[in-house]
Amino acid sequence: MPLSTQEVKKIAQLARIKLTSEEEARHAETISAVLDYMNILNEVDTSGVEPTFQVTGLEDVTRIDEPRDCKITKELMAQMPEVENAELVVPGVFAGTEEE
Template identity: 50%
Template sequence: MGKLSKKEIERVASLARIKLDEEEKEKMASELGAVLDYIDKLKEVNTDGVEPIAHITGMENILRKDEPMKKPLEGQAADAAKLVKMAPDSKDNFVKVKAVFGE
């Protein structure tokens, strides 16, 4: 592989919601290419019939009762108004976002 194509870098950057300038695209193409070349060594490993890891110490399905909590767990959850205030832009206790549709 060696290097990813500019088109591929642009596709991935758009999925990742990161704007890259031309210089960054060029650098990313060769750096990611080198890492992917290294990672290609995984192809040497025969994994036929191997179950992929889901949880490393073997936990599964941690569930709680489907009931509303009477109070925040252990008093650790922050209250909603405080969290809304952390947003860069808010109005009347709502988080404000930019226009979803263009002009």
């Protein structure tokens, strides 16, 4: 089933990636070919087969969830794109609306 540029546009919006119209067309074409190839999996009878989400055999690895001292606060802050009064500056969450 080919993917339309309209669908690519929708997925890109969900994934928060701005695409040019050339990119939309190219992704529609190349992703359609990839999805078409994936149809090979329909040959496989998987009735009664459980999915494998991980291969370790480990189960429920837990640790105590408690705060620990951060010894690299300064270095972490240095990586922030914009800082004011030792706080990360971000745009207002409710300031704009999503593009359609």
